Amino acid sequence: MIEIWESKVRKEQLNKLPIIIPLVIYHGKERWKASTALKEMITGYDKLAEDVKIYIPNYEYLLYDISRFTDEEIKGKAQLKIFFTTVRDIFTKSGKGAWDSIDRAIAYLKELEDKQTATEYFETLMRYIFSVDKSLTSSDVSKIVKKIETTYPEGSEVVMTLAEKLREEGLKEGLKEGLEKGLEKGMEKGLEKGLEKGKREERITTAIKLLTKKFGPLPEELKSKISKLDSVTLEIIIDGIFDYESLDDVKKYIN
Template identity: 30%
Template sequence: MVLKKPVNVKNIKGSFESTVQGLEIMKYNYKVIKAYEIDKNEILSQKSIVFYPLRVFMKHDGETEKEHILECLSVVEKIEDTDYYFLTVEWLKKIYQTSEYEEFVEEEIYMSSALYKEPYEKGREEGIAEGLQEGETKTLARTTIKFLIKKFGIIPDDLKESIQKLDVPTLEIIIDNILEYESLDQIKKYIH
């Protein structure tokens, strides 16, 4: 399916052939569907819901861009599965400037889509896990520095900074062996 009319391509073929030394190796025939040549109302009359989000690319003779955008959104707004609304908005983003469509988007419908929620939720969960890990690392680094100060007294700032950059397993090793260290040089072997 070709969504937008290509600028530099004159003829889009419906087949592919590959030959090696005059022998036919592969031959594929396929139908080229040019979305930009389909009347968007045809899709509605056929009730081809799966193509509703692609209607933004289709012919919309007699409508302004604003009317076209509003009509495409209003059709998918009525569908129970909000993923269609989400996909329509995503396609609008690809072909129109933000100011041309954004004011018409119903954020509540858009954000209720599973396609919106899944990456958002995953990113949120990863962010929380990352934050917890970062917090654990900072706490262990502070604890390590406190123990080293108690054992050796003043610690150089560059060593403190290096300790704060260490990962959790390395910090745990240092803390576990703190009583065995006789000098700060033994700590420096963990700093790369």
């Protein structure tokens, strides 16, 4: 509501705000449990003095929980009935809801004289069903196409084209997601390897420097062998630097 008012003020330079009647259309699986009055969401509102309440925003909103409405209770034009019955069933009836919605939509769309409008609306409906109802399989889609061919021929081509398009979109999205995850994983591994390599090289330098300081210049062969050691062994050599009495004590970790 605030966003609508702000938009009106900015774009139309209004001095007064338009009336907004808030309406919630709900179609979830569970019953709507939230309060329909703002005052019931504000802690201690009922205990406030009346001269304080006048400064606290309060309003109620209309709630239409269409998941509880029957087909007979949903009235209006074909498009409206299709919309309400479809969103009512898509979550509560899963796969069966899709079949029921398609059957009803076909019956309602036959009421429309403008076949072009009916076909366009049918495409919107099918796109919504295919994208929301994840329980539909390729076998279900094939059955839907066959059923529509006999009951609503105008929509059969729409469904076949849309199903193929959505399949391609799904493949592209899957490929994109796979590439993104692969790149992300590769970068993480690369970073880990880079950090580990940097730490290992630092340990090599430290080990050679400490041993040189204690025993004098090291033979090139020994330095070469030290540079091939893993991080764990290098760490052990560095930690024991004060305990070595000769290079022989170090060589036992190298050979």
